[in-house]
Amino acid sequence: MSLTLFGTVFGIIFIAELPDKTALAALVLATRHKALPVFLGASLALSVQSAVAVVAGSLLGKLDPRYVHIGSGAVFVLFAVMMWFRKEEAEEGEAKEPTGFWRSLATTFGVIFIAEWGDLTQLGTAALEARYHAWVTVMIASIAALWCVAALAVFVGNRAARLLDPHLTQKIAAVIFLIVGVVLVVNAVR
Numbered sequence: 001m002s003l004t005l006f007g008t009v010f011g012i013i014f015i016a017e018l019p020d021k022t023a024l025a026a027l028v029l030a031t032r033h034k035a036l037p038v039f040l041g042a043s044l045a046l047s048v049q050s051a052v053a054v055v056a057g058s059l060l061g062k063l064d065p066r067y068v069h070i071g072s073g074a075v076f077v078l079f080a081v082m083m084w085f086r087k088e089e090a091e092e093g094e095a096k097e098p099t100g101f102w103r104s105l106a107t108t109f110g111v112i113f114i115a116e117w118g119d120l121t122q123l124g125t126a127a128l129e130a131r132y133h134a135w136v137t138v139m140i141a142s143i144a145a146l147w148c149v150a151a152l153a154v155f156v157g158n159r160a161a162r163l164l165d166p167h168l169t170q171k172i173a174a175v176i177f178l179i180v181g182v183v184l185v186v187n188a189v190r
Contacts, residue, residue, distance in 0.1 A: 001137045009128050009141035013121050017149040021180045022046070022115045026150050028176060029111060030157025033104035039154045041108025046146040049116040053125035054139045066188040073184030080178035084171065121146065 017023055026042040099107075116122055125142040129135055 001140070002134065005132060005134055005137050006141045009125075009138050010145045012124060012128070013142045013145035014148060016124055017121045017146055020119065020121060020149075021184070022112050022119060022121075023149050023153045024176060024180065025111050025115050026108070026153040027157035027160075029104075029108050030154040031161035032170070033099055033108065034101070035154050035158040037101045037104035038108045038157070039150060041105040042112045042150040042154065043147050044105075045109045045112035046116060046150060047143050049113065049119075049122050050125055050139055050142045050146065053122045053142070054129045054135045056126055070185050070188045073181040073186075073188065077178060077181035077185070080174045080176075080181060084174035084178075 022042075026038060029042075030038045121142070125138060128142075129138045132138060
């Protein structure tokens with residue numbers, strides 16, 4: 001494994017993922033669920049998507065990104081509406097039962113897995129594999145970078161959840177998801 005190639009791929013993917021919708025989704029999910037299942041769900045989804053990108057190589061770059069972005073945008077808008085109108089399970093004064101580990105992990109996996117399709121980092125990973133033909137190095141470096149960003153997002157989201165009112169956090173998350181969804185759809189249809 002070439003350390004230079006590893007560093008190059010890691011740096012490119014890390015920087016590209018920082019402002020990305022999947023990092024934002026992990027951050028938002030960490031405000032609603034425990035940190036460990038969110039991190040594991042995000043990491044698993046990002047790992048699978050990295051493997052898909054490496055296996056597909058340059059083939060993913062041939063897909064029409066408009067349709068992928070429209071689909072991703074629609075999912076984000078749907079999640080925004082669901083978050084906005086979601087009722088709290090327990091009334092004031094009642095003890096709330098936290099979402100279970102496996103349900104939180106599965107929810108996170110689903111959101112991140114869908115959001116990552118056609119993403120810049122997924123296409124970047126495919127392009128780097130097509131360029132360097134070093135699938136092991138490209139995949140490990142890409143996964144490492146994505147896990148680091150997911151860990152940062154989960155840490156920040158988890159801390160924000162402890163400081164902010166959960167109802168306010170839910171509304172902010174819904175607005176953020178709505179904005180991301182609308183931007184994806186608008187940019188895709190241009």
